[in-house]
Amino acid sequence: MFQSATKDKMSTHIIRQVREAILKGELQPGQCLPPEKELVTQFGVSKHTLREALRTLEAMGFIEIKRGAGGGPVVSEVDMKTTRDSIANFLHFQNVSVSSLSEVRKILEPYLARRAAETFSAQEIEILEDIDAKCQAIFKREKNIVGTREEIDFHVFLARASRNPVMEMILDFVNSILTDIKSHMKPGIEFSEHVLASHHKVLKAIKTGDADGAEKAMYQHICEVEEELGELGEEKKPTVNKAV
């Protein structure tokens, strides 16, 4: 009914103003904000207060701060990494498990594989083959692909090709968190072998336009991963990643 009369903190005002300016498009990603010294006078607050506000905006992913001449706060798009970390932190406090992640995968990914088989252009197939080749190369070198970005990319690319940013984001964080759990379980060499073989089966079906085959192969791949990880003992929470 009435507006709350509680005086917010000064830094909150600053955060809100900058945030809204960015979301409204008045401040575009890439654009520089004035340096501390000037912002202090513009907002009429002390350096300390201003810096706290900038720190918060930085944590939210709205700005990056560079030092040195020509540096200062720069507006940036909120990126997947910031968001992924937030999701991972949230799920850490829920009972996220391999099976809960796998359930989501089993619904979404076969759908995406089918779509890929039906709609992929020659170029898209080439990219997917590239990703697959990179995985193979890593495996030859390291005898392990668990925990690499490339392993995830195979799945995320199917989502990216759908041109649906929501789908892509979901695939990204589900696979990232799952991979994080995996790498703590330290599966053996045969696990990576199975993954590569499955990817290959999916890829082949997509290449030949075999929608049913792609859907089935993907479903089976996810089930296999879930089972093999289940055998590897009790599931651990996604633990501390490097992010700060």
Place this chain on the structure above:
Amino acid sequence: MFQSATKDKMSTHIIRQVREAILKGELQPGQCLPPEKELVTQFGVSKHTLREALRTLEAMGFIEIKRGAGGGPVVSEVDMKTTRDSIANFLHFQNVSVSSLSEVRKILEPYLARRAAETFSAQEIEILEDIDAKCQAIFKREKNIVGTREEIDFHVFLARASRNPVMEMILDFVNSILTDIKSHMKPGIEFSEHVLASHHKVLKAIKTGDADGAEKAMYQHICEVEEELGELGEEKKPTVNKAV
């Protein structure tokens, strides 16, 4: 290969330490951290530096800070609100649209409706009826249910009942963002009427254990919403929410 030799900022060290302590469970949600004064001596940094670190941890959702006697930093679970905002901010910079959100819904929600019809207990059905009743009550009062939490709850509860935190989170943010877009489009009274009628159809199928019916009704509901919003003109980005 070698560890990066770049000196991180002092506040980064503090953030990492506290964050890891919380993720490892050494610091439990609800637990109080020592007041600024003591943290300053424990970390051996100035008050300013410490406060910046606390501000960042606050933005990440790991702590809350209360002022006054007995106040201070309190460890808290990273909650859905923090995470939802982060996702909304991220998707703001992608081309999220009603159709991209609807595509995800069309895959996940019919599945959940089917599952509900197959497995819901009498108690769970009662809760769902309660939510539905609340929606009806709001509609009678306001002639509009768009933008209310109750509208979302109907969908999120189906996910919550699946006991899959990942699923629940996805349903929460997809429906929250969609509702945010909706409320900016200001659909008329008949839109709310259609939504309520559709919810009722889904509810009825779940109550009678009609899995096929529930699945189909939910799918149709989502398509209907997508179409009606499509007619309402070009889609707008999810705009500024109140969060700070």
Place this chain on the structure above:
DNA sequence: TGCAGATGTTTATTAGAGTAAATATATCAC
């Protein structure tokens, strides 16, 4: 008992000064 005020604790904000890092610019050798 119950209310008003005093007291102590803790965060919020300010001011000012000095340090360290990154960049830009000028200088010098060739």
Place this chain on the structure above:
DNA sequence: GTGATATATTTACTCTAATAAACATCTGCA
């Protein structure tokens, strides 16, 4: 001129010290 090196400048980062505001609790008076 070109390239490398030194210098200067810009900018964020850190620290100290002190005041103001919020909050909880205790105290004393009616």
